[in-house]
Every structure is written in structure tokens, then in C-alpha cells.
Amino acid sequence: MxxxxxxxxxxxxxxxxxxxxxxxxxxxxxxxxxxxxxxxxxxxxxxxxxxxxxxxxxxxxxxxxxxxxxxxxxxxxxxxxxxxxxxxxxxxxxxxxxxxxxxxxxxxxxxxxxxxxxxxxxxxxxxxxxxxxxxxxxxxxxxxxxxxxxxxxxxxxxxxxxHYAQNGPAPRMTLRPSKQDDGSFLVCWPMKPTTVIPVLxxxxxxxxxxxxxxxxxxxxxxxxxxxxGEKIALGDMVAQFAEITGKKCVFQQISIEEFQSEVRAFVPPHFVLAMADVSQYLEEYGHMxxxxxxxxxxxxxxxxxxxxxxxxxxxxxxxx
CATH class of the missing domain: 3.40.50.720 (NAD(P)-binding Rossmann-like Domain)
Known part of the structure; x- marks a missing residue:
């Protein structure tokens, strides 16, 4: 020190x-x-x-x-x-x-x-x-x-x-896996699983x-x-999470409308638009x-x- x-x-x-x-x-x-x-x-x-x-x-x-x-x-x-x-x-x-x-x-x-x-x-x-x-x-x-x-x-x-790696396990973040009735986990995002993002x-x-x-x-x-730290596809993030935790976890692409409905409960209305734009921007232009x-x-x-x-x-x- x-x-x-x-x-x-x-x-x-x-x-x-x-x-x-x-x-x-x-x-x-x-x-x-x-x-x-x-x-x-x-x-x-x-x-x-x-x-x-x-x-x-x-x-x-x-x-x-x-x-x-x-x-x-x-x-x-x-x-x-x-x-x-x-x-x-x-x-x-x-x-x-x-x-x-x-x-x-x-x-x-x-x-x-x-x-x-x-x-x-x-x-x-x-x-x-x-x-x-x-x-x-x-x-x-x-x-x-x-x-x-x-x-x-x-x-x-x-x-x-x-993108903060911490957003994965953080409460109520959209990359947070949600538990299903059969005990498996689902990650929903309005992007393709092949979309690559930088993670830190x-x-x-x-x-x-x-x-x-x-x-x-x-x-x-x-x-x-x-x-x-690295650039990684969303689907690969979820697959690695499943392998590391031993839990069944899959990525599911949802519509922008479904996504907005999900996030509306915990962010201000104008930021719902921001989060939707982020998803589309990342697919079209990438981040960084x-x-x-x-x-x-x-x-x-x-x-x-x-x-x-x-x-x-x-x-x-x-x-x-």
C-alpha cells in the first residue's frame, strides 16, 4: 500500500x-x-x-x-x-x-x-x-x-x-435470471443471444x-x-452461468414491448424508453x-x- x-x-x-x-x-x-x-x-x-x-x-x-x-x-x-x-x-x-x-x-x-x-x-x-x-x-x-x-x-x-458484471446478480436487473416453476432459470432480453457486449x-x-x-x-x-474485462455474447454469458452454478438456465429473446412491460415496474417512465433504446442500439451498433x-x-x-x-x-x- x-x-x-x-x-x-x-x-x-x-x-x-x-x-x-x-x-x-x-x-x-x-x-x-x-x-x-x-x-x-x-x-x-x-x-x-x-x-x-x-x-x-x-x-x-x-x-x-x-x-x-x-x-x-x-x-x-x-x-x-x-x-x-x-x-x-x-x-x-x-x-x-x-x-x-x-x-x-x-x-x-x-x-x-x-x-x-x-x-x-x-x-x-x-x-x-x-x-x-x-x-x-x-x-x-x-x-x-x-x-x-x-x-x-x-x-x-x-x-x-x-456493462457491470454486478448487474447480473443484482436485484431486479433485467439480466438477473428468474426462477421458473420447474426450478430452472430464465434470462429475458430483447436482443439476440449472439449479441456481444463488453463486461466489467x-x-x-x-x-x-x-x-x-x-x-x-x-x-x-x-x-x-x-x-x-472481455466482450462476450449474451447467450454465452447465460451458458457459462449455467455451467458454473450447475443450474439449468436459458436465454430467451423477448419483444421490446414485453421488455418495457417488465422494467416499467422499477424505473421511471422515461427510462423505460432508455432501456429499450439500449437494447436496440447494442444490436445495431454495439457498445464501445x-x-x-x-x-x-x-x-x-x-x-x-x-x-x-x-x-x-x-x-x-x-x-x-
Missing amino acids: TITQAPSAPLVAVVGATGRQGGSVIKALADSEKPYRIRGFTRDATKPAAKELVKLGVEIVVISLVIENKDNVYKAFAGADAAFLVTNYVEHFDADREIAEGKLLIDAVKASGAMRVIWSGGEPASQISGGKYVHLYHWDSKALVTQYGRASGIPFVEVQAA DVVHDYGLFVRQVLEAPVFPNGSTVAAY AGHTPTSPELLARRPRTWAEFAKIQDWSSLFA
Whole structure:
């Protein structure tokens, strides 16, 4: 562990320190042979995750990163040499808010004088599809922040996270296998089983890609990094899940209408459209299809595959 308090070490400000991405970034930097001072932002210092970070030597700053708290947001980044920025669209499902808060973070970092910014961005789906898919708010809003960051004049790199492997076992996610009356399991999605998606164990591996950018011999200003462990067909994901767990599990392609009916129960109405657009966009354009993958040799270690992730999960709640 190389988290230090030495003034000579670069100070990295990490948004979402107790979250999946921010926590992964801190872990990856702590595992580096290079020394870092780390300032982690959270809204709740009483969380067990925050207390563990304090034990590691992370400076914890309690702050709400919202427009109404602008002055304190600016102060929070003071003295930072580098920053990792992320927003959480699914916390509020408000694209305008995400854009405003993302721009606030960039403005605050710029005012601090930091010379390296890494932003957790999203694919500009509306632009790539020529306006065909306009409901992918959670990608397009991040893409607009990316544009703002690149125009800010700060050395700026975007690190896009692939489909979270964690979404597989997560409650009420659409890739979660559902138990059938005969004891088997079914995964329903409005895409072909041959549709390929990039998958990432975000908690374990996202930080590897951020660390690689920070420690590159030359900071790759203006670039986009695609963070994923592997690209895999949906049908293969389900087949590997069945083999690993020993449970009968099959993939079933359903209609967009059936899919929308399923997800309407647990997301806002406008995001039902977003989830439907995601499915069609992935089939037609793929996800991260235009990005050159990061060579594994450049990373501190190889990220996990879907199968490696699935093998170490506790699936007992799913099978109960």
C-alpha cells in the first residue's frame, strides 16, 4: 500500500470514494508502487467503506456535489494535482441535473489548478446513431459532459465503464435470471443471444484503467479508454452461468414491448424508453465498438472475465 501523506506525492481527488467506481480507483492506486495522496469524497463518513478508507490513509471529505453547494465543491478540490470524476444518473434519473453537476465538477477542478482529469464518461449514442436512438439519457448526458471537459483546456481523459458484471446478480436487473416453476432459470432480453457486449467487474477492475492512464509515460489527453474485462455474447454469458452454478438456465429473446412491460415496474417512465433504446442500439451498433481496447500488458494485472466473476459470487439468494 502506497497511500502517503508526503507533500511530494501527487494529490488525487476521487469522487464517489465509497462507490463502485471511485472505490475501485482508490484500491488500484493504493496497490501501485507509486506513492499517492488521496482525497476521497463521500456524503457519509460513517459508512463502513469510508472508515476503511481512513484506515488506509485516505483523506475523507464529506460533501454533496450539487449545484447548490458550488462554493464548497470548489474548496473540496483545492490543491489537487489530479482528479477522478463520476456522476450517478440512476440516483435521480435526471439528465439535466447530471450534465449540470458534471460541468460543476470540471469547473471546480479547473479552478483548483489540477493538471490531469479522468472522467467516467458515456457513449454519445444519439450522435453515433445519427439521431435514431435519442432516449439513452444516461449515456448522452455523460457524453455532453465529456465535450465540455475536452473544451475546458484541462488535460482530460474519458474512461468509459462497460456493462457491470454486478448487474447480473443484482436485484431486479433485467439480466438477473428468474426462477421458473420447474426450478430452472430464465434470462429475458430483447436482443439476440449472439449479441456481444463488453463486461466489467467494476469493483475489482475499473480502477486498473484509471491507474494506467494516470501512470502513462505521457498523459493521453483527449483520449477515450474503454474499460472492460472481455466482450462476450449474451447467450454465452447465460451458458457459462449455467455451467458454473450447475443450474439449468436459458436465454430467451423477448419483444421490446414485453421488455418495457417488465422494467416499467422499477424505473421511471422515461427510462423505460432508455432501456429499450439500449437494447436496440447494442444490436445495431454495439457498445464501445469503435474503441481500441487497452492492451492487458499496460494494466497492472489482467481484469476478470465474466466466468471468473460468476465463479466467486454468492448466488444463494437467487436460488432460494
